[in-house]
Amino acid sequence: MSFSPQSRVWIYQSNRKFTSQEESEILNKLASFTNQWKAHGNELLAKAEIRYGFFIILTVDETQANVTGCSIDSSVRLIKEIEQEYNVDLFNRFNMAYKVDNDVVVNNKEDFETLINIKKINPETIVFNNMVQNLAELETKWEVPFKNSWHSTVFAHLL
Incomplete structure (x- = not known):
């Protein structure tokens, strides 16, 4: 199944890594959804995936057919159910994800700021831009060096 580069994406980042058991259960729920x-009665060409054990990505x-407010609401309801069932935080935009070697790490905003201060996070550190809007951006602008991300403007005073 091939998706247009302009397909819309929504990224939900967990505050902790899913276990492999959780990941397969969540993928089943996402697939049936x-x-x-x-x-509005039109089937959406959609897919869901989990990347790095932290990110639930929905693509339409x-x-x-265009996504409507109601169809977006139904996806948000599903994500909230997953959040409760697995006791994870999927809506906290202040949790920052970045890579250490090839592992993904998620910290809260305060810890992230501290890591910038002590130079554990530097301009080259790969961070995740969960604000990407479409598949093309997901492929090119989701995993970016800190210096090229929105993070660098928010945390510029620390660099």
């Missing part, structure tokens, strides 16, 4: 996801190709 995306298989029947509709907007709007060349088929």
Whole structure:
């Protein structure tokens, strides 16, 4: 199944890594959801994945049918159910994800600031920009060096 580069994406970042058991259960829930996801009765061409054990990514190709407020609400409800069932935080935008070697680490904003201060996070550290809007941006602008991300403007005073 091929998705347009302009397909919309939503990224939900967990505050902790899912276990492999949790990941397979969550993927099953996401698959049954995306298989029947509709907007005003039109089936949406959608997929869901988990990357690095931390990120739930929903993708919808709007060349088929446009996502509506109601269909977005239904996806948010599902994510909130997953959040409660697995006792994770998927909506906290102040949790920052970055890479150490090839491992993903998630810290709260204060710890992230401290790590910048003590130079554990530097301009080259790969951070995750969960604000990307579409598949093309997911591929090119999601994992970026700190210096090229929105993080660098927010935390500029620390560099």
